[in-house]
Amino acid sequence: MWIICAGSKRSGSTLQYNIVSRIVELKGLGRRLPHAKPEDFPSVIEKQKDNNGIKVFKSHTLTKEIEELIKRSEARIVYCYRDVRDVVVSLIKRNWLNKDLKSISGFTESYLSDYNMWATYHKKMYISKYEDFYNDIKSEVSRIAVYLNIDLVPEEINQISAELSFENLQTEADKNFIEKDKYTFDRNTLLHKNHIQGRIHNQYIENLSLNEILGIEKIAYKWLLSLDYTLYWPLSNQFISLSQHADDYIAWQLLNKSSKGIVVEVGAFDGVHLSNSFALEQIGWSSICIEPNPEMFKQLERNRPASININNAIVGDKNINEIEFFAEEIGVLSGCNYDADDVKKRYENRGLEYKEPDKINVAATTLTTLFKKLNVNTIDVLSIDVEGFEIEVLKGLNLNSVDVKLFIIEANDDVYKTQLFKFFKGHSEYLYVGNNYQNLFFLKKKHLLKRNIRSLDFKNYVKAKQYHPKGAAYVIDSNRPSFTESNAVLKFKKYLGIF
Numbered sequence: 001m002w003i004i005c006a007g008s009k010r011s012g013s014t015l016q017y018n019i020v021s022r023i024v025e026l027k028g029l030g031r032r033l034p035h036a037k038p039e040d041f042p043s044v045i046e047k048q049k050d051n052n053g054i055k056v057f058k059s060h061t062l063t064k065e066i067e068e069l070i071k072r073s074e075a076r077i078v079y080c081y082r083d084v085r086d087v088v089v090s091l092i093k094r095n096w097l098n099k100d101l102k103s104i105s106g107f108t109e110s111y112l113s114d115y116n117m118w119a120t121y122h123k124k125m126y127i128s129k130y131e132d133f134y135n136d137i138k139s140e141v142s143r144i145a146v147y148l149n150i151d152l153v154p155e156e157i158n159q160i161s162a163e164l165s166f167e168n169l170q171t172e173a174d175k176n177f178i179e180k181d182k183y184t185f186d187r188n189t190l191l192h193k194n195h196i197q198g199r200i201h202n203q204y205i206e207n208l209s210l211n212e213i214l215g216i217e218k219i220a221y222k223w224l225l226s227l228d229y230t231l232y233w234p235l236s237n238q239f240i241s242l243s244q245h246a247d248d249y250i251a252w253q254l255l256n257k258s259s260k261g262i263v264v265e266v267g268a269f270d271g272v273h274l275s276n277s278f279a280l281e282q283i284g285w286s287s288i289c290i291e292p293n294p295e296m297f298k299q300l301e302r303n304r305p306a307s308i309n310i311n312n313a314i315v316g317d318k319n320i321n322e323i324e325f326f327a328e329e330i331g332v333l334s335g336c337n338y339d340a341d342d343v344k345k346r347y348e349n350r351g352l353e354y355k356e357p358d359k360i361n362v363a364a365t366t367l368t369t370l371f372k373k374l375n376v377n378t379i380d381v382l383s384i385d386v387e388g389f390e391i392e393v394l395k396g397l398n399l400n401s402v403d404v405k406l407f408i409i410e411a412n413d414d415v416y417k418t419q420l421f422k423f424f425k426g427h428s429e430y431l432y433v434g435n436n437y438q439n440l441f442f443l444k445k446k447h448l449l450k451r452n453i454r455s456l457d458f459k460n461y462v463k464a465k466q467y468h469p470k471g472a473a474y475v476i477d478s479n480r481p482s483f484t485e486s487n488a489v490l491k492f493k494k495y496l497g498i499f
Contacts, residue, residue, distance in 0.1 A: 001030075002075035003148070004066055005058045006118055008111050010090040011082035012130040015164065017058040019141055020078055022160045023150055030054025038063050062117045070121050078144060079118055082130035083229050084111050085204035085216050092207070101215045108219045115223070129227065131201050137161040210236055219465045222272055222303070233462070234283045240462045244274045245436040246481030247408050251381045252280065253456050254406060254433065254443060261380035264288045266314050266367070266393055269332055270296055270469050271304035274476060276383040276408060279464075281306060288374070290314060292362045293327050293334055299469045308374065313364040314386070316395030323364040326357040330474050335387035352473065366396030378403045385410040385439075391419045399427060407442040434485040453493055456483065 003020050007013030021032035030053035036044050038061040045065060048055050059066060069075035088104055091097035097107055118125070126147040133140035138161040145152045152160075162168060204213060213232050217224065218240050221231060233240050241249045255261065265277040268289035272278055277287045281304070289304055291297045292313035300309050313323050313336055326338035330352070333343050338357060347354040371377070382404045384390050390409050397404075407430070411417040420440055424430050430442045458481045468474040485493075 001054050002069050003054060003056045003078060004069075004075050005056065005078045006060065006062070007080040008060055008082075008087065008114050009096070010087045012080040012128075012134060013058060013060065015134070015137075016078050016080050016128070016140075016144070017056065018164050019137070019144055019160065020148070021056045022163060023141065023145055023148065023152065024054045024056055026156055026160065027150055027152075029150070030056065032056040041065050060114070062114070070124060073124075076148065077118070077121060077125040078128075078147070079125050080128045080130055080133070081115055081227070083201070083204070084108055084220050084223070085208065085213065085232075086201065087111060088212075088216060089204050089207045099212075101212065104212055105215050105219060108216050112220060112223050137164050205232065210238065214238055214240065214462050218462050221464060222467055226303075231282055238460045238462055240279060240282075240464050241478070241481070242272065242275045242278045242464045242466070244476065244478050245439055246458065246461055246478075246483075247276045247383065247436065247439055248279045249458070249461050249481065250436060250441065250456070250483050251276070251383075251406055251408060252283075254441070254452055255380055255447065256449060256452055258380070259284045261285045262288070262376070262378065263381040263383065264290070264376075264379050265383045265385075266290045267335075267383075267385040267387075268300055268304075268309075270299035271307065271309075273466055273468050274332060274478070276381075276385075277307070278304070280381070285380070288376070290370075292325050292336070292364075293331070294360070294362065295327070296331055296334075296469070310370065311363065312370070313362045314367055314370070314393045314396065315364045316366065316392040318366045318369055318396065320364050322361050325360050325362045327360060328357040329355060329470070330476070331468075331470070332476060333387060335389055336392075337386075337388040339388065350473075367393065368396055368398040368401060371402050377401065380405050381408065382406070383408040388412065388416065390416065391423060394420075394423055403444075405444050405447050407440075409440050409442070410438055411440050412438050431488055432486045433489050434483050436481065436483050437479065448489075448492065453485075453489060458482075 005013050005017035005020055007016065017032070024030045025032070033044060033048070033055055035058065038059060041059070041063050042065055044057065066075065070077065088097065088107060091107065092099050097103055126144060128140065128143070138157060141157050141160050142152070217231055217233050221240060224231060239249050239252065243249070261280065263277045263280045263285050265275065265287065268275065268277065268291045271289055277289060281287045287304070287307040288310065289300055289307045290310045290312060291300050292311065294311060297309065297311040313325060315323055323336050325334065325336055327334045328343055333346060334357065344354050379402060384393050384407070386393055390411070409420055411420055417440065421432065424432065424442050429444055431445050431448060433441045433443045433448070435441065461481050463478050466475045466477055
C-alpha cells in the first residue's frame with residue numbers, strides 16, 4: 001500500500017508527510033521514501049515493487065502513475081490545503097514567486113487547478129486545512145491514524161506530536177541538513193528551515209498590497225468561500241463584480257453604496273455565474289435567490305448557503321402552481337419562455353453542440369405570494385433575468401404591498417423594452433435611469449439622489465473570473481462595464497449643474 005502525502009507547496013504537506021511516516025514507522029508497518037521528482041516516480045515504483053509494507057511518499061503533483069494507484073485502490077491520499085493568499089506570501093518571502101500581479105495571478109490559477117485535480121478523488125482522501133492543524137499536531141496525528149485504520153494508544157500520539165512540535169523541529173533543524181536541487185533540507189524529514197519559521201494566519205493582510213489581494217480574490221473567491229475563508233475585498237473601497245455587465249456595482253452606487261440591503265435575484269442560476277446578488281451578499285446584504293431548474297438549484301444551495309434559496313418558477317397568475325420549464329445545457333438560457341432559434345445561434349457562436357432542451361414541470365408561484373410567505377415588504381434591488389418571461393414575472397408583483405427601490409430587468413430586444421416601459425408607465429413612482437447593454441434600471445424616484453448620480457463610475461470596479469458548473473467551455477464572460485444614462489437622468493444632472 002502507498003500513502004501519498006499531497007498538497008501544494010507551503011501548505012503543510014511536509015508536516016503531514018512526517019506525521020504519516022512516524023505513525024507507520026512507530027507501528028512497524030512500513031517506511032518513508034526519500035524525495036523524488038514527479039518525472040522520476042515510475043522508477044520509484046519499480047524500486048519498491050518487492051516492498052510489501054506501507055510506502056510513504058510526498059508529492060505535490062498528481063502524476064498519471066499516482067492516479068493509477070488510486071484507481072486500483074493501491075494508494076491512499078493524505079492531502080492538505082492552505083489559504084492561497086498566505087501561500088503567495090510564503091512563496092514571495094522565499095523568492096520562489098515574483099511579487100507582481102501577473103506572477104501572483106498565474107500562481108493562483110495553478111494552485112486552484114492542482115487542488116481541483118486532487119479533489120477529483122476526495123472520496124478516497126483525507127483532506128485537512130493547514131490552519132486547523134499547524135498549531136494542534138496532536139489532533140492531526142489522531143485524525144490521520146483513524147483515516148489509515150492504524151490504532152494508536154495515547155502515549156504513541158503524545159510521542160509523535162512531541163517529536164513534530166514546532167519547538168522540537170526548531171531544535172533539530174541544523175542536525176541532518178543536506179543540499180540538493182538548490183534546496184537545503186533534512187534528508188529524512190524533508191523539512192527545511194523555511195518549513196518551521198512561522199505559522200502566522202492572514203499574513204497576506206500585512207504583506208500584500210490591496211491590488212495584489214484583489215488579483216488573488218477575483219480568481220479564488222469561490223474557492224476561498226467554499227473552504228470557509230473570508231474575503232478581504234468587502235473591507236476595502238473596491239468592488240469585485242460577478243455580474244455580466246457590472247449590474248451589481250451600478251446598483252450599489254445608485255443606492256448610496258450601502259453596506260446593508262436586500263437583493264432578490266429571479267433567475268439566480270447556480271448563484272455564482274453572472275450573479276447579480278453574490279457580491280452584494282459579500283458586503284453585508286441579505287439575498288433571496290430564486291431558481292426553477294431543480295438540478296441547478298442543487299448548485300445554488302451549495303454555493304449560497306447564506307441566502308434564502310427558492311426552487312420555483314415565478315409566474316404572473318397566482319392560480320398557476322406548476323409550469324413547463326425548458327432546461328438547456330448552458331443553463332443561463334433556460335426558461336419558461338424558450339426561443340429555440342435564438343438559443344441555437346448562441347450555441348453555434350460558442351462552438352457548442354446544440355441539444356434539445358429537457359422539458360420539465362416545475363413548481364410555480366408569484367412574487368407577491370412568495371414575498372408574503374417570506375414576510376418581505378421592502379426590497380432594495382430586484383433583479384429579473386428569465387429569458388423573455390420578465391413581464392409575466394412583473395404581472396405577479398403587487399407594488400402596493402412590496403416597496404422595491406431598484407429594478408434590474410433584462411430586455412433582449414426592442415419588443416421586450418417596449419413592454420417594460422409600458423409596464424412602468426403605469427407606475428409613475430419609478431424612473432427609468434439607464435441601461436448597461438440589455439439590462440434596464442428603474443429606480444424609485446425618491447431614491448434618485450444627487451450624490452449617487454454624480455459619483456457613478458467604474459473606478460473601483462474589479463472584474464471577477466467567471467465559473468460555470470459544467471466547466472470552462474460553458475462560461476459566459478463579463479463584458480466591459482458601462483452605463484448609459486436615460487434622458488431623464490441627463491436632464492436631472494443638467495438641472496442640478498453636476499455635469
